[in-house]
Amino acid sequence: MSAALTLRDVRKNFGPTAIIRGLELEITQGERHAIIGPNGAGKSTMFHLISGRIGVTSGSIELKGQEITGLAPYEINRRGLSRSFQVTNIFPKLSVFENIRCGVLWSLGYKYSFWRFVDRLRDANERAEQVLDLIGLGARRETPAGILTYAEQRALEIGITIAGGADVIMLDEPTAGMSNTETEQAVALIRKVSEGRTLVMVEHDMSVVFGLADRISVLVYGQIIATGTPMEIRANKAVREAYLGEEAH
Amino acid sequence: MLQLITFSTLNGVLYGMLLFMMASGLTLIFSMMGVLNFAHASFYMIGAYFGFEISRRIGFWPGFIVAPLLVGVVGALIERYGLRRVHKFGHVAELLFTFGLAFVIEELVNMIWGKLPVDYRVPPSLDFVAFRLFDTTYPAYRMFMLATAIAMFAFLILVLKRTRVGLIIQASLTHPNMVAMLGHDVPTVFMAVFGVGAALAGLAGVIAGPALVTQPAMAALLGPILFVVIVVGGLGSLGGAFVASLLIGLVQTFAVAINGSLKDVMGPVATTIFGELGGVTLAQIAPLLPYLMLVLVLIFKPTGLFGNRES
Amino acid sequence: MSETIRTTIAFALFAIALALAPVVFPSGLALTMMSLMGVMIIFALSYNMLLGQTGLLSFGHAVYYGLGGFCAAHAMNYVARNKLGVPLPAIPIVGAVAGLFFGALLGAVSTRRAGTVFSMISLGIGELVAAFAGIQRSFFGGEDGIATNRVKLAPFFGYKFGPQIQVYYLIAFWCFVCVALMYMLTRTPFGRMCNAVRDNPERAEFVGYSTQRVRFQAFMLSAMFAGVAGALAAINFELMNSQAIGAGTSGQVLLMTFVGGIGHFFGPILGAMLITFLQISLSDITKAWMLYFGLLFILVVMFAPGGIAGFLSIHQPLLRNGRIFKLAPSYLMASVPLVALVLGMIALIEMAHHMLVEAASDGAKMRLFGLAFDGASPLPWLVAAALFFGGAFGLKLVWPRIDEAWAVAQAEGKKA
Numbered sequence: 001m002s003a004a005l006t007l008r009d010v011r012k013n014f015g016p017t018a019i020i021r022g023l024e025l026e027i028t029q030g031e032r033h034a035i036i037g038p039n040g041a042g043k044s045t046m047f048h049l050i051s052g053r054i055g056v057t058s059g060s061i062e063l064k065g066q067e068i069t070g071l072a073p074y075e076i077n078r079r080g081l082s083r084s085f086q087v088t089n090i091f092p093k094l095s096v097f098e099n100i101r102c103g104v105l106w107s108l109g110y111k112y113s114f115w116r117f118v119d120r121l122r123d124a125n126e127r128a129e130q131v132l133d134l135i136g137l138g139a140r141r142e143t144p145a146g147i148l149t150y151a152e153q154r155a156l157e158i159g160i161t162i163a164g165g166a167d168v169i170m171l172d173e174p175t176a177g178m179s180n181t182e183t184e185q186a187v188a189l190i191r192k193v194s195e196g197r198t199l200v201m202v203e204h205d206m207s208v209v210f211g212l213a214d215r216i217s218v219l220v221y222g223q224i225i226a227t228g229t230p231m232e233i234r235a236n237k238a239v240r241e242a243y244l245g246e247e248a249h
Numbered sequence: 250m251l252q253l254i255t256f257s258t259l260n261g262v263l264y265g266m267l268l269f270m271m272a273s274g275l276t277l278i279f280s281m282m283g284v285l286n287f288a289h290a291s292f293y294m295i296g297a298y299f300g301f302e303i304s305r306r307i308g309f310w311p312g313f314i315v316a317p318l319l320v321g322v323v324g325a326l327i328e329r330y331g332l333r334r335v336h337k338f339g340h341v342a343e344l345l346f347t348f349g350l351a352f353v354i355e356e357l358v359n360m361i362w363g364k365l366p367v368d369y370r371v372p373p374s375l376d377f378v379a380f381r382l383f384d385t386t387y388p389a390y391r392m393f394m395l396a397t398a399i400a401m402f403a404f405l406i407l408v409l410k411r412t413r414v415g416l417i418i419q420a421s422l423t424h425p426n427m428v429a430m431l432g433h434d435v436p437t438v439f440m441a442v443f444g445v446g447a448a449l450a451g452l453a454g455v456i457a458g459p460a461l462v463t464q465p466a467m468a469a470l471l472g473p474i475l476f477v478v479i480v481v482g483g484l485g486s487l488g489g490a491f492v493a494s495l496l497i498g499l500v501q502t503f504a505v506a507i508n509g510s511l512k513d514v515m516g517p518v519a520t521t522i523f524g525e526l527g528g529v530t531l532a533q534i535a536p537l538l539p540y541l542m543l544v545l546v547l548i549f550k551p552t553g554l555f556g557n558r559e560s
Numbered sequence: 561m562s563e564t565i566r567t568t569i570a571f572a573l574f575a576i577a578l579a580l581a582p583v584v585f586p587s588g589l590a591l592t593m594m595s596l597m598g599v600m601i602i603f604a605l606s607y608n609m610l611l612g613q614t615g616l617l618s619f620g621h622a623v624y625y626g627l628g629g630f631c632a633a634h635a636m637n638y639v640a641r642n643k644l645g646v647p648l649p650a651i652p653i654v655g656a657v658a659g660l661f662f663g664a665l666l667g668a669v670s671t672r673r674a675g676t677v678f679s680m681i682s683l684g685i686g687e688l689v690a691a692f693a694g695i696q697r698s699f700f701g702g703e704d705g706i707a708t709n710r711v712k713l714a715p716f717f718g719y720k721f722g723p724q725i726q727v728y729y730l731i732a733f734w735c736f737v738c739v740a741l742m743y744m745l746t747r748t749p750f751g752r753m754c755n756a757v758r759d760n761p762e763r764a765e766f767v768g769y770s771t772q773r774v775r776f777q778a779f780m781l782s783a784m785f786a787g788v789a790g791a792l793a794a795i796n797f798e799l800m801n802s803q804a805i806g807a808g809t810s811g812q813v814l815l816m817t818f819v820g821g822i823g824h825f826f827g828p829i830l831g832a833m834l835i836t837f838l839q840i841s842l843s844d845i846t847k848a849w850m851l852y853f854g855l856l857f858i859l860v861v862m863f864a865p866g867g868i869a870g871f872l873s874i875h876q877p878l879l880r881n882g883r884i885f886k887l888a889p890s891y892l893m894a895s896v897p898l899v900a901l902v903l904g905m906i907a908l909i910e911m912a913h914h915m916l917v918e919a920a921s922d923g924a925k926m927r928l929f930g931l932a933f934d935g936a937s938p939l940p941w942l943v944a945a946a947l948f949f950g951g952a953f954g955l956k957l958v959w960p961r962i963d964e965a966w967a968v969a970q971a972e973g974k975k976a
Contacts, residue, residue: 051766073765083766091759094752102756105749106768112777114750119563121749164767285676331862338865341617344679345818349858352811356851360913469807473687480680537691543684548669551677 002065004029004168004198005050005081010059012042012049012222019045021222023059029167032199034209037219038242043202044086046219047172050200051083052076063168078106082166086173086202088153090160092146096137099145099156101128103163128163135159135189151182155189162193169193170200175208187212210234218242252383257506258499263391265498266398270453271471272478272490273405274446277418280485281442283340284332287347290472291354292447296320296454297463298362301369309372317452324447328440351468358465366464394456401452402491409487418442477539481546483553493554497539504535571740578732582725589840591724597836598731599792602738604817604828606785611814612822613746614778615758616671617679620686621786621813623666624659626805627689628787629794630700631658633708636794640712647716652734652791659787660780667779672772674761686810693802705801708794721795731792738785743825745781754778815857821867830868848909855905890958890965897954903929904948911935911944 005027012020019042027033035043048054050061052073060069068076082103091099101118104127110116118124132138135155140148145156154174162169174190175183187208190199203209209216210230217227220242226233233239275289299319303312327350335346371390378386409415417438461467478497482489546553581594603625610616635654639646666689670681693700700706711722719726745751753774756764761771794800803809812835820831835853842849864871878884907928914926915935924936933940 053762053766072770074768074770077766077768085763089760089763089766091756091763093759094755098752098755102752102764103767105753110749112750112753112769112773114745114748114777114781116749117744117747118749118752119747124749160763160767285679331858334862338861340676342861342865344617344676345814346858346861348811348814349854349861352815353851353854353858356848356854360848360851360909361916363917473683473807476680476683484676533695537688537695540684540688540691544669544681544688547677547681547684548672551673 002029003027003062004031004064005200006062006065007050008060008062010046010049010061011057012045012054013057019222020049020056023222023224025217025224025227027168027198027200028215029064029198030196031214032194032212033201034213034216035200035202035219036204036206036209036216041219042222043219044172047083047170047202050076051081051170077164077166080166081168081170082161082164083170084157084161084172084174086176088150088157090145090153090156093144095142096145096148096156097128097132097141100131100159100163101125103160104128104131107164107166127165131159131163134162134193136185151178151186154178154186158186158189158193162197166197168198168200172202173204174201175203175205183208252385253506255382256385256387257502259387259391259395261499261502262495263395263398263498264502265495266395266402267453267457268475268478268498269491269494270398270401271450271475272482272494273402273487274449275475276479276482276485276487276490277442278446279479281418282332282343282439284343284347285476286443286446287344287472288327288350288354289347289446289450290468290475291351292320292324292450293454293457293471294358294465294468295323295354296451297369297458297467298358298367298454299451300455300458301367301463304369304372309374313455316455317448320451320454321444321448324451325440325444327447328443332443333436333439351472355465355468362465364465366462369458369463371459390460394460397452397456401449414438414441474539477543479553481542481553483555486553486555489553489555497542500538500542501535504538505532507531567743571743574739575736578736581732582728588724591728593836593840595724595728595731595796596840597833598728598735599789599796600813600816600832600836601735601829602785602792603789603813604820604832605739605742605825606782606789607813607817608822608825608828609742609745609754609778609782609785611817612827613751613758614754614775616674616682616775616778617814618682618810619679619807619814620682620684620689620810621782622805622807622809623686623689624663624783624786625790625793625809625813626693626800626802627662627790628655628659629790629800629804630706631655631787632791632794633706633800634699636708636710636713637706639714640709643714645714648710648713648721648795649716649730649733651713651795652788655787655789655791655794656784657787659790660784662787663780663783667776667783671775671779674757674771674775678775683807686807690802690806693805700802700805701800703801705799705803707799710795710798727796731796734788734792738788739829742785746825750774750777815853819857819860819867821869821871823866824869824873827867827869834868846910848913851909852906886968887965890962894955894958894962897951897958899951900947901951901955904944904946904951907940907944908948911940 003026005025007023007025010020010023011018023046035046037043045054049056052068052071052075056069060067062068063076063079063081066079068079068081071079091102094102101124104124105111105118105121108121108124108127110118110121110124132141135158137148137152137155137159140152145153148156158171158174161171171190175186178186183205190201190212201209201213203212213230215227215229216233217224218233218236218239219225225242226236226239228236271289271293275286278284278286278289296316299316300309300312303316331350332343332346335342371388375390375393377389380387409419474497478493479490481497482491482493578598582591585591585594603621606624607618607621610618610621632651632655636648636651638644639651666685670678670685673681694702710727711720713721721727721730746754753764753769756767756769757771757774764771764774790800790804793804816831816835817828818831819835820829821827838849838853842852846852860867866874875884875887878887910928911926914922915924918926919935924934926933926935
């Protein structure tokens with residue numbers, strides 16, 4: 001299996017403080033990979049570095065064998081990596097359908113086109129409809145995204161992320177702040193949308209992590225201390241000491 | 250030449266200090282409230298008109314004290330009953346509110362005092378020659394303006410460094426979102442900062458009125474320059490505003506004083522190369538320079554010379 | 561009814577309205593006013609492409625209007641001088657090209673940033689160009705401006721565009737074309753991404769779009785339409801001066817667009833029509849019309865940030881299910897103190913102006929609302945103050961009732 005994402009000695013300093021201290025990680029194509037770790041370990045920073053939201057201090061990041069270090073977020077997205085955000089990040093004044101369609105447009109090659117009507121783009125609209133059904137927001141089609149419930153907004157967040165058909169998908173705490181039933185629905189949704197793609201996910205809910213992930217990496221203090229299957233991680237002594245021990249209450 | 254340099258430097262510093270009296274308030278308001286106050290120069294204008302109105306009825310000195318206080322009250326009221334209402338609609342709405350306010354204040358001044366400049370005079374007690382250098386005299390009133398500006402500057406530093414309020418303000422300069430978490434009555438602090446900023450601008454107006462021209466266009470002429478100052482200096486940086494004030498004060502004064510054109514330097518060749526622009530004097534270009542600086546700074550260093558915030 | 565059909569009907573009605581307006585209002589003043597309205601509609605809509613659609617608050621949009629106008633004026637003079645066969649209706653294309661050119665040139669620097677930095681750069685560029693216009697005399701014509709004569713161009717199917725009515729139809733034609741084009745732009749992938757960039761620039765970057773490129777493209781197209789408006793202004797007035805390029809004009813287009821409502825496509829159209837109407841009809845009656853204009857703007861910012869269009873669209877669902885009549889009594893009740901407040905305020909402002917500025921030369925006698933009185937006597941002041949404060953107090957009293965009725969009507973509107 002070839003690698004979907006490869007991180008080599010990635011470092012990030014904010015001023016004198018080193019937040020990410022030499023990340024080495026290889027994510028295989030088609031796997032569901034979860035990143036866990038205590039608060040402040042640098043999980044979100046790692047996502048920001050990979051997706052191009054902030055630049056690395058040193059090191060290199062490859063997406064499907066292509067160097068993407070230092071590229072702008074939109075350039076990385078065009079190469080097939082799409083991400084969601086921990087804090088809901090949608091287009092609040094646009095309708096749910098428009099939100100999804102915005103996620104579709106570039107991938108179908110419509111770019112900055114101002115000479116065709118968006119309502120007549122059959123492929124874009126069909127794709128948006130499919131995603132809408134997939135995330136279960138068909139009934140809220142015309143609602144402005146800003147007034148959806150929190151769980152609906154989280155679902156929409158995932159919908160925008162997968163709409164463009166990227167083959168590497170990164171979800172940042174997709175179930176944070178959800179009730180148990182909402183979490184179950186979200187897990188089912190994530191399982192559905194990640195089929196046939198590579199999924200990288202930051203998640204705090206261990207039942208979600210161990211139920212969903214093929215492999216898990218543990219990030220502590222800016223470094224990955226272990227990578228392995230859920231079984232291996234559960235058995236790993238260093239991980240238990242550094243992290244799971246305190247969380248398994 | 251030495252004469253020109255000496256007097257241009259003096260005038261440039263003076264103009265720069267005047268700018269800083271306004272820019273400091275504008276910077277404080279922006280740092281704490283996130284509002285780029287378009288109407289700040291309008292407070293300067295109101296200060297000049299209040300000073301004029303009081304000085305012709307009672308005298309210059311009562312106006313010097315009372316007019317800035319009145320302007321401060323007006324500013325506080327505007328914050329309390331206008332700006333605070335708009336706050337919930339976001340920064341664009343606040344910017345638009347102050348934009349409309351500047352418009353309304355100019356028209357109100359037009360309606361009350363007329364479109365022509367008013368006769369706001371230097372008080373007799375300050376109407377003498379301060380010193381004579383290379384056969385040129387320098388008026389005492391200008392020295393008085395300079396002294397006032399420096400006194401105000403010292404006062405500002407004292408407040409910022411030595412008082413509790415000053416500490417809060419300093420904290421808000423570096424951590425704009427933290428003030429609310431300190432447990433202070435934020436709306437009242439906002440109102441006070443807006444009022445004090447307005448009063449400082451008012452004071453600048455009171456002392457600048459007699460030396461420059463007190464007219465309804467004075468706010469519109471100065472307002473954009475103020476933005477140049479705080480953007481070039483770096484949004485939220487008092488030190489940056491100070492340097493930028495002096496810089497722009499000096500650049501403009503010298504550009505007017507030197508008054509040469511490309512033609513003077515290069516000879517008639519200039520006209521063949523640059524067309525009619527070759528004959529344009531530096532003095533004519535002077536009003537253009539601040540905006541050129543603004544655009545260049547924003548393109549190459551959007552945080553300004555000393556700032557670390559973009560918006 | 562499908563959206564396409566509704567839009568088609570709306571545009572058909574718009575075309576008919578443009579065509580019939582001179583029949584309904586044939587007076588010279590009305591023609592002048594409607595011609596200017598057509599120009600301002602294009603200008604305001606082009607501005608809203610930035611503010612309402614893309615979320616860019618510009619303080620220097622008049623630059624592209626003015627440059628479009630100056631280029632058009634020079635083009636007209638050039639065509640007339642060299643007896644080229646270009647007819648007048650083609651001149652706005654010159655304005656469009658000029659707007660597009662300068663939009664690309666200056667937009668490349670100003671759209672690299674969004675938010676406050678963009679606003680400041682637009683202000684800086686606006687002041688820069690205005691100051692430059694004062695120096696560069698051969699192109700901008702100094703204080704006199706550049707005069708032109710539209711009749712000197714080649715006739716267009718026999719029309720020479722001397723009479724205002726012909727100019728009106730020329731403007732109306734271009735107005736229709738530009739409004740239709742700008743509307744269509746909002747329905748394209750690019751238009752949607754403008755909205756996306758306005759709502760959440762960060763997310764737009766993560767769905768594959770360069771926000772800078774979206775802003776730049778919006779800026780260029782907006783400048784192009786502003787250029788058309790400027791060219792039509794040059795045709796209409798046969799004169800361009802540096803005022804058209806300055807901060808005043810930039811402020812005016814911001815005000816009319818916002819008062820009309822930036823959240824709806826038709827908002828700026830309403831704003832442009834209303835403000836132009838007020839401008840022309842009030843400027844003869846009172847010297848304070850700019851003040852009223854500014855106060856109106858502040859009130860809209862404070863109480864109705866959606867502008868006129870926003871206010872109307874809130875009431876639309878109520879109108880459809882008839883609930884609007886529940887509001888009518890409350891609105892009627894509020895209108896009494898509101899009218900008193902406005903009348904009192906106008907009286908105070910006008911009297912103050914008369915007594916402070918004009919009484920010295922014209923004496924204290926003045927006329928207001930058709931009444932003649934002595935501005936120095938206390939009675940009119942008392943009446944005005946009573947109206948003003950009584951109105952304010954009354955409005956405060958009835959306000960809770962309006963709020964209540966409003967909440968009820970809205971809740972029922974949702975149910976329906």
